[in-house]
Amino acid sequence: MNTIEKFNGSVMHTYGRFNAVLEKGSGRCCTDESGREYIDFGSGIGTNSLGFCDNDWADAVCAQVRTLQHNSNYYYTKVQADFAEALCSTTGYSKVFFGNSGAEANECAIKLARKYSFDKYGKGRHNIITLKNSFHGRTLCTLSATGQDSFHNYFFPFVEGFVNAEANNIDDLKSKLDETVCAVMIEFIQGEGGVVALDEEYVRELFSLCREKDVLVITDEVQTGAGRTGKFFAAEHYGVHADIVTLAKGLAGGIPIGACLADEKCSEVLSPGTHGSTFGGNPVACAGGLAVIKKVTAPGFLEEAAKKGEYFREQLHKISGVKSISGKGLMIGIELEKGDAHDIAEKCLERGLLVLTAKTKVRLLPPLNITYDEIDRGLKIFKEVLEV
C-alpha cells in the first residue's frame, strides 16, 4: 500500500490535499518520496518562516528536546521566560499568554476582552465586532467570530456575541459600536479572505472610535505577524497599536505555537484559574520561537524581506496572466486574468513549485529568508504555468 492510500485509510478526510508526499526539506526546497524537488513559496501556510530546517533554529530546537521537552505550566522554565521577554520587548506589549495555534491565541483574546469589560462594566457588554470576510480559526468560538457565512453551517448552535461589520465602511462600524460591544477584532490584511488589506484611513478611524468608547481593539496578526509583511507587525504599516494582538503561524518557525499579547491596560485581566493550556508555552516551541525572533529582529533582516517582497511584485507584474497583486511584503495575493487558482497551484506543483491559494487568488507566503535566485527559479515555473 502506498503512503497516500495508507494515509487516506486512517486520516479523516478534512482537507483537499495535493497529490504529493513531502519527505524532507532544506532551505527553501523540499523533496517528495520519489525524490522530486520543489521550491517552496508557501512555507507550510506561512509557518516555516526560516524555510525548512534552518540550522540555528534546528540546533536550538534539538538542544531543547534533549534538555527538557515539556513540563506543566505549574512550574517555570527559563526558555519560556526568555522567549516571552524577547517577544514583549520586540513588540512593546506588556505580557503574553502562550497557546498552541492561531485559534487558541484568538480564544484567549476573546476571553480577555470579555473579562476586561465584565470586570469594569459588569454584564451585557460582551459583543465583539468582527469584519465580513474575516478568518479567525476553526474552533467553535473562532468560527463564530469568522465573518463568512460559508463557515456557519452544520455545527449549530454557534457561539453568541459576534457582530459582523463591513470592512472599510466606517459608518457601518459606527452604527454597530453600541454599549453592548467590548471589542473589535480585525486582520490588517485578510489572509484566508483573499489577501485583502484594510484602508489606512479606516483603520485609524476604527482605532480612535474604539479608544473613545473604551472598546478594545484586537488585531489578529496570526498570518500577518512575525515579519510576514516586512515589519514585525502589519500594524506598523498603519501606525497603530492595538490593545491585544494574536500571533501564531510563523512565530516558532514551524512548531505549533500561539501567542496572545496584551497591552498594559489589560495585561492583568486573566488571573489564576481563568485561562490555561497544557501544552502552551512548551519549551521546544519557545526554543523555536526564540530562534525565529533572534533572526527576524537582527539588523537588516526585515528590510531585506520587504525588498524581496517588492522584487516579487516587480517580477510578477511582468507575467501576462497576472491581473493584480495584493498584500504587503512577503504576503502576496495574485489575481489571475483567467483560470482557476487551485488548477494553477496543481500545475505549479507538477513542475516543482509549491504555492497556496486564497479564495480566487494564488497566494504566496514564501520563507522570509528566501534568496533572489530561488525567487527567480520559482517565478520562472509560475510564468510557464500561467503563459501556456
Ligand SMILES: *Cc1c(COP(=O)(O)O)cnc(C)c1O
Ligand atoms: C491561520 C489563521 C488562524 C487560525 O490559526 P490556526 O493555527 O489554524 O488555529 C486565525 N487567524 C488568522 C488570520 C489566520 O490566518
